[in-house]
Amino acid sequence: MTFFLETNIYQFFGRFHALIVHLPIGFIILAVIFECLVWKKKIDLKLAISYALLIGASFGVIAVVLGLMLASDGGYNIDTLSLHKWTGIATTIVAFLLFFLSKKKDTVVWVKKIYPVIIALIMILLSVAGHYGGNLTHGSNYLFEHAPASIRAIAGIKPVRERVTNLDSALVYEDVIHVIFEKKCNVCHNNDKAKGDLLLVDSESILKGGENGKVVIAGDASKSELYRRITLDPHHKEFMPTEGRTPLTNEETLLIKWWIDEGVSFDKKVVELNLTDRIKDYLQDVGIGLKKSFIESLNLSEVDNKILDSIRAEGFKIKTVTNRSTLLEVNYPIYNKEPLNEGKLDVLLRAKENITWLNFSGIPIQENLISKIGQLENLTELRVNNSKLTNEAIKYLTQLKHLEYLNVYGNPISNASVESFQKLTKLKKLYLWKTNISEESMLKIKDSLPQVTIITGEQNLNKTDRF
Ligand code: HEC
Known part of the structure; x- marks a missing residue:
């Protein structure tokens, strides 16, 4: 029973209107183009034209039926809808008419005379129906939204106010x-x-x-x-x-x-x-x-190649962050045989200002090492999931004032880490899947950092709870 209650067949089929409606348009325009070719180049396309018109008109009927179903959905401007509906229906009727006339136009004189007029008529109907259909779907400003002021003026649309982005004067x-x-x-x-x-x-x-x-x-x-x-x-x-x-x-x-x-x-x-x-x-x-975002505001010089080589020699992978050769993305791949140690991190810290992304996923990190990660002052993204981090270790991360993305899933951390997370005021995404942090504690984090999205794996925190 609920299937029927929750299903609205009209709406279901109606939504296909926008998809189908382009078929008759295409066939009708094709027929008109063929007519132009016949007229200019005298090629024989009679059969193709009749088929295009018949197919166009038939799909037109389907589009009309689906359109009427869609309209029953409600919520459309009545005037726009009625203009669209009637020009759409008229287009379909005229397409059938053209189909019949196209067969007669070479033999009957008066048909030959009115034929071009009907061709012009169907193009006008099609354009008007299409235009109002577009307005129904996208709103009447859609077409000229990005037009230059002069064209907007010709189209009779009021000039757009330039958006003010200055904090002091923005409305x-x-x-x-x-x-x-x-x-x-x-x-x-x-x-x-x-x-x-x-x-x-x-x-x-x-x-x-x-x-x-x-x-x-x-x-x-x-x-x-x-x-x-x-x-x-x-x-x-x-x-x-x-x-x-x-x-x-x-x-x-x-x-x-x-x-x-x-x-x-x-x-x-x-x-x-x-x-x-x-x-x-x-x-x-x-x-x-x-x-400027924080990253854009960083005015750093490039890291010396020798330093980069020495870091690579320790098993780190380094990439530059898109188009900004001064910003570095560092990864310590899990297949490295040697565990991460203090010596390696000391070498890494030679480029500490330039490192903005760090990926240590799956690499066990002891407490003495995490304090070194805390020195990467310009870090905005940090992945330390499955790194055996404890609540004590998380405390060192609070030094990372610009951190926007933090993935600590799969670490044995608990509610005691909440305070640390609350100090990361720039945080936007926090992955806490498979930790011992309770939902209540997550809501506490959300209270102090409302902009943050907490990802818990099973389900993101319910939106209503998040604000
Ligand atoms: C894809 C179409 C669509 C978009 C986009 C959309 N809405 Fe709606 N909205 C609807 C429909 C359909 C209804 C009527 C059904 C209902 O009440 O849920 C509705 C109803 C509403 C209502 C309830 C009005 C009332 O008095 O019952 C509010 C409020 C609303 N929308 C706000 C918004 C806001 C804010 C946004 C942008 C974040 C938005 N809508 C974007 C389709 C949309």
Whole structure:
């Protein structure tokens, strides 16, 4: 029974509309191109043209039926939908008409006369139907979104405001929140397609809310439907965005939370809101404020080849990080016969400023060695999974102030390490699979480092619990 309850056959088939609809378009255009060739070059393509028209028209019928099913899904702008629907149906009818006329045009005089007019007509219908179909799928701004200002002016679209990325003058709604909605939500919540009767395009529509009323409660994200939807478990059927679209990043989610908690402003600058260092970090992540990432800001000189050779001689593999020959990625492969020891790490430390990635997966690391890893001050990524690390060893990692990615899975560490992780304030990803850290402790980490994604193997921490 539940199968039927959860299945909506109309919606299921309807979604194939966008896939099928390109077939009739292709065949009809092919027929028109052939007609041009016949006209210009006098080649005989009569049969091919009839087939193309018949196939085009037949697929047109299928596309129309699927389209009507899709429309029953609801949430589309009625005017755009009706224009699209009727021009689509008309295109199909005219394609059949052309098919019949194409057989007669060489023998009947009046058919020969009107034939080019009908060809022109079907092209117009096809373009109009296609255009409104595009608007329904992508929103009416889609076509000219990236057009130069002059072309936008001709198309009658208001000029886009250049996004301000300077921290002091950026506006919280226009330059941050609106940008996020446009990127992740508005394919479905725009003027032509308002799923759940919700538009997220301007102050009026956002404050108005959707079919179930308000979606933002100024000053309280936790009571806001919009915030609830984006923090559900991604598998939940009410999770937004739906249909497997790219979800919001943790930073984007937290910025929306901040914007709601700070009163849902549509005209204030970000600096007029309570701007903590953490929020500044998140803003940087969406392109506001200091552009440079930590790595980009490092101004290092290249490591002498002799030093690199001496490090390689100890069994380390060294690569330069994409396009930045000054940044090094170091790996100590598991097949090395010699265990890692203090002497080897001392050699490695000769290039310590330049090392930003380190991979010691599966290599046992004693405590005296981990203190040396702690000296790699510019490290942003560290893999020390299955390295027999203890809680004591983890303490040394707190010196790594720029660490963004840390994989410590498969180590015998426990809740006592929570405090150490909490000190790694730049952390974005933390792998804690197969450790003795309890879920409660993970939530503690999440509380102090809300931007972090904790990966536990079986299941990422439930999204609602994570904020
Ligand atoms: C792929 C299409 C799609 C995308 C992308 C999408 N939504 Fe939705 N949204 C829907 C559909 C369909 C509904 C109605 C069904 C429902 O309520 O779950 C809906 C409903 C909602 C509702 C509930 C409205 C109400 O009053 O019931 C909210 C809030 C919402 N979306 C927010 C968002 C946000 C925020 C984003 C971006 C992070 C987003 N949506 C992205 C399709 C989408």
